[in-house]
Amino acid sequence: MRCRCPALKDLFAASCPEVLPPASVRTLYTAQLMIVTIDGVAASGKSSVSGGVARALGVPYVSSGLLYRAATLLGLEAGLDLHDAPALLAHLQTHPLRLEPLAEGNRVWQDGRELTDELHSTRVDRGVSVVAVLPEVRAWVDAQLRALPSPFVAEGRDMGTNVFPRAGAKFYLTASPHIRAQRRAQERPEDVPAIEAALIRRDELDRVQSAPALDAVVIDTGPLTLDGVIQTILAQLPEQVTSA
Ligand SMILES: Nc1ncnc2c1ncn2[C@@H]1O[C@H](COP(=O)(O)OP(=O)(O)O)[C@@H](O)[C@H]1O
Numbered sequence: 091m092r093c094r095c096p097a098l099k100d101l102f103a104a105s106c107p108e109v110l111p112p113a114s115v116r117t118l119y120t121a122q123l124m125i126v127t128i129d130g131v132a133a134s135g136k137s138s139v140s141g142g143v144a145r146a147l148g149v150p151y152v153s154s155g156l157l158y159r160a161a162t163l164l165g166l167e168a169g170l171d172l173h174d175a176p177a178l179l180a181h182l183q184t185h186p187l188r189l190e191p192l193a194e195g196n197r198v199w200q201d202g203r204e205l206t207d208e209l210h211s212t213r214v215d216r217g218v219s220v221v222a223v224l225p226e227v228r229a230w231v232d233a234q235l236r237a238l239p240s241p242f243v244a245e246g247r248d249m250g251t252n253v254f255p256r257a258g259a260k261f262y263l264t265a266s267p268h269i270r271a272q273r274r275a276q277e278r279p280e281d282v283p284a285i286e287a288a289l290i291r292r293d294e295l296d297r298v299q300s301a302p303a304l305d306a307v308v309i310d311t312g313p314l315t316l317d318g319v320i321q322t323i324l325a326q327l328p329e330q331v332t333s334a
């Protein structure tokens with residue numbers, strides 16, 4: 091079959107300029123074209139910016155970090171060793187989590203209990219990087235994210251590199267640790283120096299899975315307002331995303 095779709099033709103030009111891939115692969119890639127990924131370091135503005143972009147597009151946003159945070163919370167509550175991947179996974183199988191990706195804010199449920207408000211505590215902040223490096227937990231989170239119906243905006247660390255490599259648009263947010271600590275201090279009981287030290291430690295622990303995608307637009311949010319970042323992203327979205 092001849093390839094008539096401009097977006098797919100571009101995607102497969104390198105390997106197969108004339109023939110479309112099998113329908114199942116085509117569907118998967120087309121679905122990913124309607125996903126915007128916003129990755130970045132801790133407290134760089136990922137969830138606030140994703141929420142704003144998602145609202146402007148009229149789609150939900152997906153906060154992948156909440157699943158890592160919820161896995162951490164359940165592990166802490168059960169008294170598990172957070173390095174023990176088999177024990178954590180077994181606990182997650184018997185206590186299934188559900189991410190509710192709403193445009194106005196994501197929520198996480200475990201059966202009938204809402205965990206959302208407990209996911210940004212200092213103890214979860216401290217433990218989550220330990221849980222997030224476990225390959226088994228990463229595979230568990232990735233499977234949940236890939237099962238969600240597009241279009242949506244996905245934010246986290248590896249949305250553009252690992253989870254949705256064919257996303258229609260990719261962004262990566264940065265800002266200096268000091269600026270990020272000043273912003274976070276509005277939401278946490280600790281002072282700026284303590285938060286800054288914890289952010290630097292977490293940047294290091296998250297470094298491997300936090301590399302920007304080669305085709306991501308990197309935005310330093312330091313000099314920008316929240317709305318400034320949102321508008322910068324909206325101005326760079328390709329048509330296949332805005333018309334989704
Ligand atoms: N460009 C910005 N200017 C000022 N404050 C911001 C900006 N981006 C985010 N914030 C604030 O910084 C804090 C951290 O943002 P958040 O979206 O939670 O980051 P992340 O999801 O990357 O951890 C929030 O209080 C948010 O309102």
Ligand SMILES: Nc1ccn([C@H]2C[C@H](O)[C@@H](COP(=O)(O)OP(=O)(O)O)O2)c(=O)n1
Pocket residue numbers: 131132133134136154155156158159218219222223245246247248249292296299
């Ligand atoms: N896709 C993702 C999302 C989050 N993580 C990890 C990295 C962080 O330490 C935790 C929590 O991420 P979250 O984005 O909720 O929080 P921060 O912005 O880092 O404060 O999970 C990850 O490894 N991969």
